[in-house]
Amino acid sequence: DQQVKQNSPSLSVQEGRISILNCDYTNSMFDYFLWYKKYPAEGPTFLISISSIKDKNEDGRFTVFLNKSAKHLSLHIVPSQPGDSAVYFCAARVTSGTYKYIFGTGTRLKVLA
Amino acid sequence: GAVVSQHPSWVICKSGTSVKIECRSLDFQATTMFWYRQFPKQSLMLMATSNEGSKATYEQGVEKDKFLINHASLTLSTLTVTSAHPEDSSFYICSARDLRNTEAFFGQGTRLTVV
Numbered sequence: 001d002q003q004v005k006q007n008s009p010s011l012s013v014q015e016g017r018i019s020i021l022n023c024d025y026t027n028s029m030f031d032y033f034l035w036y037k038k039y040p041a042e043g044p045t046f047l048i049s050i051s052s053i054k055d056k057n058e059d060g061r062f063t064v065f066l067n068k069s070a071k072h073l074s075l076h077i078v079p080s081q082p083g084d085s086a087v088y089f090c091a092a093r094v095t096s097g098t099y100k101y102i103f104g105t106g107t108r109l110k111v112l113a
Numbered sequence: 114g115a116v117v118s119q120h121p122s123w124v125i126c127k128s129g130t131s132v133k134i135e136c137r138s139l140d141f142q143a144t145t146m147f148w149y150r151q152f153p154k155q156s157l158m159l160m161a162t163s164n165e166g167s168k169a170t171y172e173q174g175v176e177k178d179k180f181l182i183n184h185a186s187l188t189l190s191t192l193t194v195t196s197a198h199p200e201d202s203s204f205y206i207c208s209a210r211d212l213r214n215t216e217a218f219f220g221q222g223t224r225l226t227v228v
Binding site (some may be wrong): 032034036041042043044045046049051068089093098099101102103104105106 | 116119145147148149155156157158159162170204206207208210215216217218219220221222224
């Protein structure tokens with residue numbers, strides 16, 4: 001049962017344009033959502049997070065939007081740069097006795113120069 | 114962000130032997146550590162969660178006798194793959210969090226190849 005889903009396995013965007021990565025979830029008990037960036041053979045790097053009580057969080061070129069009614073979140077990167085090319089994972093945190101982070105399947109972003 | 118160091122970054126072992134992977138939080142006290150496994154082109158699958166000084170909580174389908182997790186201190190957790198077999202070959206990643214942060218920080222990962 002995939003509680004966090006990223007339905008687009010890959011995305012290509014022209015340099016300077018906006019990249020939009022999407023994520024859907026099923027568990028209403030998630031209290032935080034996070035985005036991580038990952039290069040091959042490396043561990044994920046934290047990018048940005050959002051509390052379930054908010055609908056937007058912005059950090060530089062990265063903005064995360066949360067739509068609780070639709071159980072959907074998205075990461076916007078603008079302007080996109082070639083160095084942003086990586087796999088992006090959406091993750092959700094659930095707190096039930098202890099914390100647990102559940103990851104989506106990832107979206108490979110390729111920013112074309 | 115905080116630094117999590119994982120060692121070794123890659124290891125090749127013979128079938129039937131055991132392999133230990135270390136995960137250290139370098140500049141914070143990790144109250145909780147997580148171990149993940151990633152298959153090629155797939156998501157990070159949570160294997161277990163451990164809190165310092167207590168037994169790890171394993172996810173459904175993960176053999177606790179095969180994947181031994183020890184979280185003896187606030188800065189160190191180890192994963193031992195016992196009697197490794199080729200199907201255990203994978204990319205193992207640890208992560209850690211402390212009480213101050215929402216996010217978990219990840220180690221560099223360990224590529225295990227069992228031959």
